[in-house]
Amino acid sequence: DIQLTQSPSFLSASVGDRVTITCRASQGISNHLTWYQQKPGKAPKLLIYGASTLQSGAPSRFSGSGSGTEFTLTIGSLLPDDFASYYCQQLDTYPLTFGGGTKVEIK
Amino acid sequence: QALLVESGGGVVQPERSLRLSCAASGFSFSNHAIHWVRQAPGKGLEWVAVIAYDGTNIHYADSVKGRFSISRDNSKNTVYLQMSSLRAEDTAVYYCARDRPRDDYGDLRFDYWGQGTLVTVSS
Numbered sequence: 001d002i003q004l005t006q007s008p009s010f011l012s013a014s015v016g017d018r019v020t021i022t023c024r025a026s027q028g029i030s031n032h033l034t035w036y037q038q039k040p041g042k043a044p045k046l047l048i049y050g051a052s053t054l055q056s057g058a059p060s061r062f063s064g065s066g067s068g069t070e071f072t073l074t075i076g077s078l079l080p081d082d083f084a085s086y087y088c089q090q091l092d093t094y095p096l097t098f099g100g101g102t103k104v105e106i107k
Numbered sequence: 108q109a110l111l112v113e114s115g116g117g118v119v120q121p122e123r124s125l126r127l128s129c130a131a132s133g134f135s136f137s138n139h140a141i142h143w144v145r146q147a148p149g150k151g152l153e154w155v156a157v158i159a160y161d162g163t164n165i166h167y168a169d170s171v172k173g174r175f176s177i178s179r180d181n182s183k184n185t186v187y188l189q190m191s192s193l194r195a196e197d198t199a200v201y202y203c204a205r206d207r208p209r210d211d212y213g214d215l216r217f218d219y220w221g222q223g224t225l226v227t228v229s230s
Contacts, residue, residue: 001169034216036152043202043220044144044152050214087152091215094166096142096154 002026002090006099012107019075021102023088028068032092035064035073039084109134109219111203116224119193127188127224129203136184140206142217143188145199158186160209193228200225
């Protein structure tokens with residue numbers, strides 16, 4: 001199975017900060033990676049697919065990059081609404097797998 | 108607007124069975140694969156299973172293979188997850204999620220999710 005390692009697992013940041021989350025795959029997955037945002041008690045929300053394509057309706061301050069085994073999610077300037085957990089997911093090979101998550105909290 | 112609604116969760120004893128349903132509306136259901144994803148309390152997301160738009164292609168996570176069975180009824184716009192031999196570690200919120208349309212050859216993505224249904228396995 002393909003393992004996804006997210007870092008950091010926890011991040012404390014302030015409104016206005018630029019934030020970067022990394023996701024590393026245990027083997028190459030081309031660009032078959034998505035990013036989701038999840039708030040407590042809610043279903044995940046798609047932000048980025050194909051490693052870098054912004055989902056319709058997702059704010060433009062979110063961006064994704066990477067290919068192969070190294071991927072990043074960047075939030076250009078944190079807003080209060082962005083404090084949440086973020087997960088990467090590989091859709092290259094079954095079984096599909098998720099990263100362990102990154103919780104972004106207010107400093 | 109696409110909508111997915113899960114149901115069937117509840118408290119069940121270990122080794123018993125439970126069937127979850129995912130009812131869809133607002134889109135062409137028979138054009139989409141549907142996935143189940145679960146989340147144990149306070150933990151991360153775990154992919155569980157997928158069924159293709161026509162039911163011909165199915166995959167499972169190793170953790171549920173042989174115990175869970177996914178199926179769909181396109182006439183009822185519903186996907187089912189039959190869970191048997193349940194264990195305490197199956198306790199989780201179970202979400203269903205929609206994949207891209209079958210005629211979209213772009214990247215896979217789960218663009219709509221249900222609100223989830225809680226399954227608690229406990230004696």
